[in-house]
Amino acid sequence: xxxxxxxxxxxxxxxxxxxxxxxxxxxxxxxxxxxxxxxxxxxxxxxxxxxxxxxxxxxxxxxxxxxxxxxxxxxxxxxxxxxxxxxxxxxxxxxxxxxxxxxxxxxxxxxxxxxxxxxxxxxxxxxxxxxxxxxxxxxxxxxxxxxxxxxxxxxxxxxxxxxxxxxxxxxxxxxxxxxxxxxxxxxxxxxxxxxxxxxxxxxxxxxxxxxxxxxxxxxxxxxxxxxxxxxxxxxxxxxxxxxxxxxxxxxxxxxxxxxxxxxxxxxxxxx
Ligand code: NAD
Numbered sequence: 001x002x003x004x005x006x007x008x009x010x011x012x013x014x015x016x017x018x019x020x021x022x023x024x025x026x027x028x029x030x031x032x033x034x035x036x037x038x039x040x041x042x043x044x045x046x047x048x049x050x051x052x053x054x055x056x057x058x059x060x061x062x063x064x065x066x067x068x069x070x071x072x073x074x075x076x077x078x079x080x081x082x083x084x085x086x087x088x089x090x091x092x093x094x095x096x097x098x099x100x101x102x103x104x105x106x107x108x109x110x111x112x113x114x115x116x117x118x119x120x121x122x123x124x125x126x127x128x129x130x131x132x133x134x135x136x137x138x139x140x141x142x143x144x145x146x147x148x149x150x151x152x153x154x155x156x157x158x159x160x161x162x163x164x165x166x167x168x169x170x171x172x173x174x175x176x177x178x179x180x181x182x183x184x185x186x187x188x189x190x191x192x193x194x195x196x197x198x199x200x201x202x203x204x205x206x207x208x209x210x211x212x213x214x215x216x217x218x219x220x221x222x223x224x225x226x227x228x229x230x231x232x233x234x235x236x237x238x239x240x241x242x243x244x245x246x247x248x249x250x251x252x253x254x255x256x257x258x259x260x261x262x263x264x265x266x267x268x269x270x271x
Contacts, residue, residue, distance in 0.1 A: 006246035010035035011144050013087045014243065015079075017041045017070050017127055018097030020049035022204030023154065023235045027094055028052060030236030031243060032061030036092060039083050040065045043097065070097045070123030080130040089138050091145060092243045093131040095124040095176075096154040100169050100206060113168045120172035121179065124153055128183060128194075135192050146191075146248045152239055153180045153196040155254060157261050160198075173198075177254060184252030193251040195242050200258025202230040225268065226259030 009031060019028040020042040028038045029052070038056065040063055042049035049065035056063040064086060068079035083090060098120045101112035128151055135149030158166065159173040176196060184194040201220055203211055211217045211229050220229060238257045241247050256262050 007244045008035055012036045012091040014092035015039040016094040016096055023232045024096040025052045026232030026236040027239040030240050032056040034240045037062040041068055043069050071118035076126040090131050090134050092150045094152045095127055097123055102166050104165050116168040116172050121175045140191050146245045147193050148191040150243050151194040152242050155196040155198040157198050157200050157258050181252045188251050196254040197238050198254050198256045199235050200230055200261035224259040224261055225265050
């Protein structure tokens with residue numbers, strides 16, 4: 001049976017992309033409160049990243065802010081170099097950075113398509129590659145963790161729920177699903193675990209218009225059997241579990257944290 005120490009991330013080094021806001025910031029805070037040192041990566045807006053660093057430090061944790069555009073190879077490599085200079089390695093990568101550029105198909109520009117795929121999918125590839133190169137060099141240190149490294153990919157319920165008007169986003173998250181499973185298959189023999197979290201509707205800036213008025217929130221709740229909008233902390237707790245040895249036998253899995261959004265709630269009253 002898992003003891004509470006299985007959730008302890010003391011001595012581990014984590015990088016959370018896009019963690020100056022929303023889900024990423026909550027994941028960073030949760031990993032830090034479980035004992036990990038955390039890189040707060042941000043694309044732009046240094047102050048918000050420094051605010052998350054300060055929050056973590058005032059709660060007794062350790063964090064640094066590093067700028068990088070996750071869709072750019074040299075930028076990602078610079079960020080990992082700086083992290084390794086500071087902390088000499090990495091144990092946990094959370095591929096969280098993501099965005100939407102919504103449009104119906106016939107109005108979608110090539111720029112909208114490319115931007116979403118570049119950040120949501122290429123960004124996960126670039127960061128996973130750098131982290132895995134380091135995991136392989138480091139190997140397993142049983143003092144730290146039973147695994148040589150852990151990767152958590154932020155997916156979405158839209159890896160399985162089609163989403164009209166958001167085909168670029170849904171394609172990127174569908175891509176994340178098989179990217180994650182392929183990495184898990186490839187890297188498991190090296191004791192690198194790769195999993196995903198698929199959030200449902202979580203209260204963050206990315207989907208503000210879906211919850212900011214009572215009418216919008218009521219509409220949203222018709223899609224959520226559990227009867228509440230998710231909070232970023234719901235995802236933080238799931239990330240701690242997937243990063244920790246409590247989930248040591250879990251790889252290639254997508255954990256849906258969605259209040260039942262993927263349970264086809266439209267069928268609850270006989271369809
Ligand atoms: P958010 O907008 O607060 O967070 C996204 C973060 O990614 C921001 O901090 C942003 O600055 C960063 N980012 C964007 N482009 C970047 C780049 N090129 N390089 C580095 N960072 C970049 O929204 P969120 O809801 O916290 O989203 C976090 C993740 O969760 C995303 O992958 C999103 O698709 C996923 N998600 C969110 C929800 C939800 O309901 N909020 C649901 C499912 C999935």
